[in-house]
Amino acid sequence: MKKVFKIVGIGLGIIVLLMAIALISISASDIPSYEVEKIDYKVTSSPEAIARGEKLAVMLCASCHLNHQTNKLTGQKMMDAPPEFGEIYSQNITQDKTYGIGDWTDGELVYLLRTGIKRDGKYSPPYMAKLPGMADEDINAVISFLRSDHPMVKADPTPDVPPKPSLLTKILCRVAFKPLPMPTEAIPLPNADDSVELGKYLAHNLDCFSCHSADFKTNDFLNPELSEGYFGGGNKPLDLQGRVMLTSNLTPDKETGIGNWTREDFIKALKYGQIKGGKALTYPMLPYSQLTDDEAGAIFEYLQTIPPIKNKVERSIY
Ligand code: HEC
Ligand code: HEC
Structure with missing residues (x-):
């Protein structure tokens, strides 16, 4: 019996030793490197x-x-x-x-x-x-x-x-974190006359989903809609003092999301940080004043089409 324990003990010791060697070599080395594909690309400026x-x-x-x-x-x-x-x-x-x-x-x-x-x-x-x-x-x-x-x-x-x-x-x-594949096909602009399509494009490419879903660790950058708790809020970015700033639920749930908001309420919040009957939005939610009302409104229209998530998030304003 004792012998078995001894063997298990030696086995564990070896595993711990191997893990220690792996950790030391990772810390002594650096962030991993990858082969760089030479891209023949010239910007067309105007x-x-x-x-x-x-x-x-x-x-x-x-x-x-x-x-x-x-x-x-x-x-x-x-x-x-x-x-x-x-x-x-x-x-x-x-x-x-x-x-x-x-x-x-x-x-x-x-x-x-x-x-x-x-x-x-x-x-x-x-x-x-x-x-x-x-x-x-x-x-x-x-x-x-x-x-x-x-x-x-x-x-x-x-x-x-x-x-x-x-x-x-x-x-x-x-x-866990790996490089993303270089797109193999052309990526066209969204059809600006279709506000839901435009709103989806902006909500994904202005990175709204990455802060407003459940957690940075479970975001899916290639298929944003597959991110855990897509737009349900509760993610924990930090402010400049390192304090957690919980993100809001932007799904159309009527009690915990923005299901009862009007397009105007949303545009005011997004472009100027103004909230009806509440304190102004704070860092890291910066005002997106560069967006036109059409663009900001399009994001609202898109968000009203996604599945509602019931998730009550209290604001963490300090
Ligand atoms: C969330 C913060 C953040 C945002 C947003 C961001 N960057 Fe960066 N960027 C960094 C950090 C941090 C590094 C250093 C990364 C590293 O060491 O690997 C970096 C590195 C870079 C580099 C490499 C520079 C060098 O000399 O190695 C380029 C180019 C760059 N960023 C361009 C951009 C552009 C263009 C945008 C907007 C589309 C952008 N970044 C948005 C944080 C950011
Ligand atoms: C860096 C993370 C981050 C990004 C990127 C971000 N947000 Fe936010 N957002 C927050 C946080 C944190 C709050 C809560 C701020 C507070 O409580 O003052 C918030 C609040 C909001 C609110 C207020 C909701 C409510 O119920 O009060 C709206 C609307 C909003 N964000 C929309 C957007 C949109 C649209 C985008 C993309 C254009 C976006 N956010 C990008 C972090 C982010």
């Missing part, structure tokens, strides 16, 4: 594309990359990144050739934005945005803006601070 790209980048990139000292996209420490992910800094994405993206090719930029793989092959963890479902024309617009003479992207030699991802982040990047 004043319209730049304007559209500015609008998208202000809503999608500036919240992380805009530095309030330089007033440019020179990057900053991300105070709202969960501390267990490590110490995270967004990077300089101005046109500076040393610290910014001045010497990245258009193809390298598309590849990163679509798949999450940087030009050196390193995978960019979930704290950097990915745009797997954005229409080709909108991706073109974002890159046109990054290449434009807009003051926000003008070359600025502010050095990058490299992120210090934690062991947990490195492990998750090996087992």
